[in-house]
Amino acid sequence: MPVYSMTGYASAQQGSPASNDAGEITASAQLGLEIRSVNSRFLDLTFRLPEELRAFEPALREHLNSQLRRGKVELRAFVDAGAGSVPEPSPRLLQRLGSVQDGVIACLPQARCLSVADVLRLAAGEQAASHDWSKVLLPLAKQAVSALIEARAREGARLASMLLDRIAQLRALAKQAAPLVPQLVEQQRQRFLERWQEAMALTDGSVRPQAAQEKALAEATAFAIRIDVAEEITRLASHLDELERLIGKGGEIGKRLDFLIQELHREANTLGSKSAALELTRISVDMKVLIEQMREQVQNLE
Numbered sequence: 001m002p003v004y005s006m007t008g009y010a011s012a013q014q015g016s017p018a019s020n021d022a023g024e025i026t027a028s029a030q031l032g033l034e035i036r037s038v039n040s041r042f043l044d045l046t047f048r049l050p051e052e053l054r055a056f057e058p059a060l061r062e063h064l065n066s067q068l069r070r071g072k073v074e075l076r077a078f079v080d081a082g083a084g085s086v087p088e089p090s091p092r093l094l095q096r097l098g099s100v101q102d103g104v105i106a107c108l109p110q111a112r113c114l115s116v117a118d119v120l121r122l123a124a125g126e127q128a129a130s131h132d133w134s135k136v137l138l139p140l141a142k143q144a145v146s147a148l149i150e151a152r153a154r155e156g157a158r159l160a161s162m163l164l165d166r167i168a169q170l171r172a173l174a175k176q177a178a179p180l181v182p183q184l185v186e187q188q189r190q191r192f193l194e195r196w197q198e199a200m201a202l203t204d205g206s207v208r209p210q211a212a213q214e215k216a217l218a219e220a221t222a223f224a225i226r227i228d229v230a231e232e233i234t235r236l237a238s239h240l241d242e243l244e245r246l247i248g249k250g251g252e253i254g255k256r257l258d259f260l261i262q263e264l265h266r267e268a269n270t271l272g273s274k275s276a277a278l279e280l281t282r283i284s285v286d287m288k289v290l291i292e293q294m295r296e297q298v299q300n301l302e
Contacts, residue, residue: 001250004302005155006039006071010147014140030080031136033144037152039300040072048076056137063138067145069252070302075144077137089119152302159297160247163257166290167240170264173290174233177271177283236267254301261295 013032045064047057064073089097097114104111239260246253246260268291272284 002153003156003160003247003250003253004149004152005159005300006037006152006254006302007155007300008035008037008148008151010035010144010151012140012144012147014136031133031140032078032080033140034076035073035144035148036076037068037071037073037148040070043068043070044072046072046074048074050077050079052079053077053133053137056133059138060141063141064145067149070254075141079133094119156301159301162297163247163294164244166294167243169290170236170240170287173283173287174236177280178230178233180280180283232267232270236264236271239263239267252302254298257298257301258295261291261298264291265295 011032011034013030043065045061047060049057060075064075097119101114105113243257243260246256265288268284268287271287272281
């Protein structure tokens with residue numbers, strides 16, 4: 001399965017003819033849909049619909065719930081009568097408006113008469129109400145949601161590629177760290193033995209050479225245990241293997257990846273706290289930088 005991002009955008013438009021009072025087909029209006037999504041812990045849906053489309057919100061919500069799992073999703077719909085188009089009031093509408101206006105002025109003499117702009121606005125409202133969007137809206141919404149899913153899949157593929165690149169870099173850093181600890185242990189062992197030899201040269205024979213040497217070697221062993229990061233490197237490799245497996249599997253993996261990123265960060269911190277050399281500290285810092293980059297991108301995965 002693909003890896004899906006929660007970030008995406010899609011839009012779709014379709015026209016629908018309207019009929020006037022005489023049953024004649026008038027100019028086609030355009031219904032447009034826009035869907036935007038960003039990251040969120042859960043699926044959070046927001047609808048911005050004109051009044052004539054409010055009744056379709058439950059059906060739109062049901063479809064989005066069936067297709068998406070996570071993300072803050074906003075669906076906006078708009079009806080466009082056409083660029084530069086002016087609605088033409090029908091004679092029946094003009095007669096009705098005139099009758100209503102006469103009745104209002106009879107009761108409220110101070111009321112002003114309807115202007116041309118008022119008549120055109122009311123005609124536009126009637127024209128919008130004359131469109132039947134029931135057979136257009138849901139298929140158009142399905143088209144827009146499919147386009148959104150494709151956009152989220154493309155973004156998810158890009159994020160997956162970035163994550164795999166960071167995993168490869170972490171493996172290279174772990175490979176650099178692995179041989180450093182034995183070298184440090186051997187250097188410290190030689191240092192302890194040299195100190196033992198210097199101390200024996202200054203003693204008056206009250207300390208047995210064998211006992212002093214055993215103590216020096218014991219201190220070297222304790223030092224080796226304290227700086228040993230083999231366990232951290234092993235766990236780091238295990239977490240990286242699981243990350244690669246999940247990315248290859250795809251689907252809803254965002255939350256599991258986020259947990260593994262936390263575990264990677266913990267191992268990198270431990271590696272740094274056990275560091276006994278500048279090179280090992282540098283490796284730990286580089287690891288944490290890469291892991292933080294991965295964390296930021298994993299937050300966008302479904």
